[in-house]
Amino acid sequence: MAKDVAVIGVGQSSFVRGYPGSIRELAFEAFKEAALDAGITQKDIGASVFCSAPEYDKQRSPAGVLAEYLGLIPQPTFYVETVCSSSSTGVKVAYSMIKAGLHDMVAVVGFQKMSEITSAESQERMGRGADIQWEAPFGTMMPAYYALYARAYMAKNGLTHEDLMGVRLKSASYGTVNERAVYRKGVKAEDFDATNPDAKMAGPVAWPLRVGDACANADGSSCIILANAEKAKAFTKKPVWIMGIGAASEAVNMAARPDFSKGLSVGYAAAAEAYKMAGITSKDIKVAEVHDCFTIAEIMAYEGLGFAKMGEGKELIRAKETYKEGKIPVNVDGGLLSKGHPIGATGGSQMRTIVLQLRDEAGPMQVPNNPDIGLVHNVGGVGLYGSVTIFGR
Amino acid sequence: MGFEKFGRRSFTAMTKTAKFVDLLAEGKINGTVCKKCGAKFFPPRADCSSCFSAEMDWFEMPTKGKLETFTTAYYAPFGFEADPPYTMGVVNFGDIKLFARLAKDIPIDDIVAGMDVSIRTLTYDDGQLSFEIIKA
Ligand SMILES: [Zn+2]
Numbered sequence: 001m002a003k004d005v006a007v008i009g010v011g012q013s014s015f016v017r018g019y020p021g022s023i024r025e026l027a028f029e030a031f032k033e034a035a036l037d038a039g040i041t042q043k044d045i046g047a048s049v050f051c052s053a054p055e056y057d058k059q060r061s062p063a064g065v066l067a068e069y070l071g072l073i074p075q076p077t078f079y080v081e082t083v084c085s086s087s088s089t090g091v092k093v094a095y096s097m098i099k100a101g102l103h104d105m106v107a108v109v110g111f112q113k114m115s116e117i118t119s120a121e122s123q124e125r126m127g128r129g130a131d132i133q134w135e136a137p138f139g140t141m142m143p144a145y146y147a148l149y150a151r152a153y154m155a156k157n158g159l160t161h162e163d164l165m166g167v168r169l170k171s172a173s174y175g176t177v178n179e180r181a182v183y184r185k186g187v188k189a190e191d192f193d194a195t196n197p198d199a200k201m202a203g204p205v206a207w208p209l210r211v212g213d214a215c216a217n218a219d220g221s222s223c224i225i226l227a228n229a230e231k232a233k234a235f236t237k238k239p240v241w242i243m244g245i246g247a248a249s250e251a252v253n254m255a256a257r258p259d260f261s262k263g264l265s266v267g268y269a270a271a272a273e274a275y276k277m278a279g280i281t282s283k284d285i286k287v288a289e290v291h292d293c294f295t296i297a298e299i300m301a302y303e304g305l306g307f308a309k310m311g312e313g314k315e316l317i318r319a320k321e322t323y324k325e326g327k328i329p330v331n332v333d334g335g336l337l338s339k340g341h342p343i344g345a346t347g348g349s350q351m352r353t354i355v356l357q358l359r360d361e362a363g364p365m366q367v368p369n370n371p372d373i374g375l376v377h378n379v380g381g382v383g384l385y386g387s388v389t390i391f392g393r
Numbered sequence: 394m395g396f397e398k399f400g401r402r403s404f405t406a407m408t409k410t411a412k413f414v415d416l417l418a419e420g421k422i423n424g425t426v427c428k429k430c431g432a433k434f435f436p437p438r439a440d441c442s443s444c445f446s447a448e449m450d451w452f453e454m455p456t457k458g459k460l461e462t463f464t465t466a467y468y469a470p471f472g473f474e475a476d477p478p479y480t481m482g483v484v485n486f487g488d489i490k491l492f493a494r495l496a497k498d499i500p501i502d503d504i505v506a507g508m509d510v511s512i513r514t515l516t517y518d519d520g521q522l523s524f525e526i527i528k529a
Contacts, residue, residue, distance in 0.1 A: 118471075120470060120471045120474070121471050123468070123470045123471070127470050128404070131436075132404040132405060133396075133404070133405045133408060133436070134436040134492070135492060136400075136402075136404050137399055137400020137401055137402060137403050137404065137523070138400060138401060138481055138492070138493060138494050138523075139401055139402075139466065139469050139470060139472075139473035139476055139479065139481075139494075140470075140481065141466065141468070141469070141470050143466075143468075144464050144466045144481060147464030148462045148463070148464050148481075148482070148483060149462070150464075151462045151463060151464055151506060152461065152462035152506065155462075155506050203467070204465070204467045205466075205467060205468060206464045206465065206466045206467065206468075207464060207465045207467070208464070209464075253436060253492065254483050254490075254492040255435055255436060255483065255489075255490040255491050255492045256490070257483075257490075260461060260462045260483070
């Protein structure tokens with residue numbers, strides 16, 4: 001493996017509803033944790049990259065504003081956006097700058113304060129991460145788009161509502177032990193029972209997806225500090241190396257999408273590129289974080305990443321193979337379904353989880369047998385962007 | 394006519410494909426086809442990404458297709474609150490696809506993936522112009 005660029009520090013705020021502070025203060029929480037984790041000061045950092053989806057920010061051009069608050073001036077800073085995969089893209093940019101020799105150390109800070117606007121407004125603005133010219137005029141929302149995939153996928157591959165619920169039950173079981181997650185209550189099968197008037201997960205959102213199939217909006221921040229080999233060795237005994245990075249994009253419009261029953265094309269393309277760069281296969285992955293904004297997205301990710309053959313993702317959840325003790329543990333920090341999905345902070349949060357896993361520091365969520373290779377799969381929009389990053393000890 | 398007339402509620406006022414809305418008013422649902430290389434586009438485009446040509450013709454979309462996938466929305470975004478439940482889907486015409494709402498007069502329980510469907514234009518009470526998927 002190429003030991004060129006390492007993660008030397010990770011940080012994340014608690015993901016919450018209604019963060020009682022500004023985006024500066026929110027971003028500071030993750031940066032402070034990552035800097036203390038890496039044992040560095042602001043002077044060691046050569047550049048910073050801020051990542052969010054701008055539709056939620058009242059502040060324009062937030063990178064400079066946040067860099068000042070975090071003490072990262074006068075170094076260069078800038079802003080990267082690919083909706084829900086913004087901070088994964090930020091890490092790819094930071095990796096590139098370090099590999100190019102422009103900077104020795106770069107901080108990637110993802111943030112999102114979604115509670116600034118109402119839930120209905122939020123749905124509409126997320127919808128504007130899709131096609132505003134040709135699709136938003138019909139009243140589209142993210143759940144509806146994922147439901148188009150769920151419907152076709154379920155019809156072709158025999159995936160059931162029970163299987164989708166299985167994904168949520170798994171995530172919730174880990175969400176209860178993740179103190180940074182927004183949704184920490186346990187979830188039971190009864191919660192999906194439509195005949196039970198108290199069943200909170202059963203209501204239809206965009207059929208076939210139900211309330212329990214969807215993750216929640218949240219406010220949060222994440223920070224990943226990357227360094228070249230020399231700096232990594234100087235500052236940390238536990239560097240976690242970037243082995244492979246893959247990314248892809250796809251037509252925004254559903255009318256231009258290939259077969260809906262096969263999942264998101266960007267998942268397959270980004271994974272293939274990341275595996276090739278890392279020189280490994282899916283069998284080498286010991287722990288993974290995948291983009292589960294909806295339960296169906298996790299099943300489709302299993303297949304894009306090669307953990308299951310096309311159409312057979314359901315077998316993994318049925319056999320509990322993606323639990324902590326299973327063949328390939330997935331989202332054992334509760335995933336977005338439990339943690340919540342603060343758009344710009346999401347990829348960095350997923351990466352923090354994997355880095356902690358590879359350092360054997362994940363506490364009650366730790367996967368057994370010292371995992372040495374981990375993967376992060378992060379999707380922007382409804383597969384408009386896809387990003388896969390592979391980490392190794 | 395400006396593109397703000399398109400759909401239940403438009404988010405784009407200006408596009409070089411605004412003639413699409415005039416054609417809707419005439420009862421026609423059109424895509425664009427490149428005069429140079431023959432590439433077909435729906436939604437319509439003003440520029441060909443296959444050969445860089447900006448010389449496009451309009452062509453009328455096929456009327457016989459299959460409903461590839463669909464969903465019924467029980468909540469709506471800001472500005473569409475009065476509409477749910479409504480069903481949206483993707484029609485596959487073989488060489489080209491189309492995304493739209495399904496007509497309100499189709500009972501939700503009658504909708505199945507793979508069913509034969511057609512498309513037609515519609516005018517909302519406030520004069521907005523759109524198109525929808527109907528039973529074949
Ligand atoms: Zn052409």
